[in-house]
Amino acid sequence: MAIDSQTPATGPGTAAPSPAHPPRDTRLTGRAKLVLFVLCAAQFMVALDFSVLNVALPTLGADLGLSRSALQWAVTAFALPSGGFLLLFGRVADLFGRKKLFLAGLALFGTASLLATLAWDPASFLAGRALQGLGAAVIVPTGMSLLTTTFPEGPQRDKALGISGTLLSLGYTTGMVLGGVMTDTLGWRSTMGLLVAFAAVVLVLAPRLLPESRTPQRPRLDVPGAVTVTGGLLAVIYSLSSAAQRGFGGVDVWGTLLVGVALLVAFVVVESKASAPLISLPMLRRRTVAWGNVGGLVTFSMMSVVIFVLTLYLQEILGLSSFETGLVFGVQGIASAFAGTYAARLIGRFGARRVLVGSLLGQGLFIAALLGIGTDSGALLATVAISLASMCHLGAIISYGVTVTSGVPDEEQGLATGLVTTTQQVGLTVGIPLLGVLATTQASLFDGVRTVLAIDAVIVLAAAVLVAAGLGLRGRARA
Template sequence: MAIDPTSPPTSPPRDTPRLSTRDKLILFVLCAANFMVALDFSVLNVALPVLGADLGMSQSALQWAVTAFALPSGGFLLLFGRIGDLYGRRKLFLTGLVLFAAASLLATFAWDPASFLTGRALQGLGAAVIVPSGMSLLTTTFAEGPARDRALGISGTLMSLGFTIGVVAGGVLTDALGWRSTMGLLALFALIVLPLAPGLLPESRTPDRPHLDVPGAITVTGGLLSLIYALTTAADHGFGRADVVVTLIAGIALLTAFAVVESRTDAPLVSLSMLRRRTVAWGNLGGLITFSMMSTVVFVLTLYLQEILHLSAWETGLVFGVQGIMAVIAGSLTPRVVSRLGARRTLVAGLTGQGAFMIALLFLNEHSWSVWLAAVAVSLASMPHVAAIISYGLTVTSGVPDEEQGLATGLVTSTQQVGITIGIPLLGVLATTSDDLLSGTRLVMGIDAAILLVGAALIALGLRTWRSAGSGAVEAEPVGSR
């Protein structure tokens, strides 16, 4: 019988299941691929000045080293998630690995800006194939309940860890071996995973193979591409540029058209009934908040540590390295927390905890001891942050039938990409354009904390009629139901 998650469970939580050797190998392959993609989001950032000098790229052109990856990796997620549902997730996952490996090698041995940016764009396209197909393979391989909780817990931890380690590894590799080694590391990961995947991963797809919703695919992909371009460009140049304004308006218009198209087709790319589920709507909002606010903190603190406290890139990386250790600890503990509290309570608690530690960063100043305040606060904040990542993924995918798991995980990963992208232009620009970087940093931290705490309260209210099993599995009821 379903119980109210606002009350403690009446029976003890189920033990975390033991995974078979094959299950562990499948989990390793899928999580290694996720880790590889997360690493790609941050490993190149520290290397950009060296890369630009080597390839002859101007300061303004360096933005495209990031944008060329972000555009396809975010813009095509929903499309490839649905293609995997219809035509085979394993097949698509392997295709993505091959493409990512080839693209990483091209970026590693790039001879001019055009060849490098082509490699980065193809990396992004490969990531857009790997992430939703890999996540849906994970959620269909591991049954809903403790097994899936544990699998998503490990995956979410490695996702957060990959982003953090990328900051550290980028600095170390660039200083020791040059910028090309950052791209070579990604190629190495892909080439390790690729031979293992074919013999381990099961094929899965929907049984009836409905037609692909082409108008929906065009409008949602175009809308996401326009929106991500506008936000990534605004992060470097502000919202006043004509191309930013035009693509932002185009993105909103195309996503609005997508909603109209989906309401009128018999086989929609994204079922509007899914978007009306409480778990999907509020869960993705939680994911958007936790990713956007943490990416903002990492960006602004990097500027603060180097410009105000005068730390080197290597020392800055060490500050964030502690965050990775705390993320691993949080990843091992979160499935147990979910089994006791349920995914909804864990999500709300994670956002609240992350916001609370951001309040501590309001006390940053120009004195050297502030480096310890920054290191401790951001490291401790990573624990509730990882809890929020894991529980929002569980929230969105719980109760979704297997034939729609690619779509659900596509929404999860789209939220991740947009979240990482949106925070820096919306909040980070307040620090970079401020006359006083220290005051701008404090302002951003205050707004960051407020968004997290208000978001947690709204999500708690939005999911107040949820029903949860003791293991954290949920009933994904429509938003309009009671």
């Protein structure tokens, strides 16, 4: 069901607008705006959860009795299910109803957040975090597929994805700033309580506003595919999360990583023979799906590394306080929001593929500009460069989402958006273990930071060239 402010709803005997000639008007009806608000609020809530707890971890650990080495589980307990189950729930939503699953995910997320708020020991807190991650694994792909099936392909969907991408970026940045303020004034439990309130508001509004959406047919769920891909993603995310804390030296880290890769290879084999595959391999052979997700993986993973090493640089080398560091990232968030207001227009004018490649080039160049920082000064340069890089980063987020989902039929939108959101989660997970460890293991932290920034910039620029070639930027196709 698509909400279009200018085009009559399609139905029996009514021709749908041709994707090749989408309506150019981006104006939305009042109801469409409310639907967009509900879906974006849910995405913002999940993005907030990724970062709002980070600065509260030392206080939380002291209160609940979590050792410093065990604090990583406050993050890992959320990351494992939120990344591991995304593809599965994206497909389940296609088959059994996206709205129903979205509401169930909201209820689970809110209940889990309440458990984390009231936690009385480490076990209860970590259980709450794990259930939050499971709820997020339901909310993110179902919310995205509801968005792409509600708003018709063309300027309206581009605008909706632009707003969603902006709030995703703002949610992550807001969480970093808000987490510190709330922890200092109200205590760490307030960060989890905020998520309870968010979930409650969205859960009240969503049933009345969102349309039900599902595929017309209900084929069997690909159980072997679900088991192998979920197990593979869980193993890979666990190993990389562990590596971020302890490095790659542990046998369990390598062992789990190898198991994860083996399961993902088995998944590809299973899908090639399944009658009703969880993932359509022909879909993965589409240039827009394959190379769009490559661009998304690089932009997420490499920006997470930059934020990580800049936090170390600002606090441990320049000596900025947590509040001052938060202000730097606050400026970054404002710049991202500004970019979000123009991304859809750029996509409408130049096409999503061109905007994706251009955004990756800009992100890489502004990350390279960070190499000009020094040991005595550099806060201003860091603020300006990270803000400009983040503007390009947001352009890449929005354009890769449009690239991947354009031209995909409604019955496969949950799968396409599941791939998009899985790319996001894996990108956020792999960057710091792969590169961030270089900054903390060298003799000089400053030299480590500069080394990581240089490698990061090269990877992003190389990805821009590869994605441009892979997408075949010829002609005037919009996506």
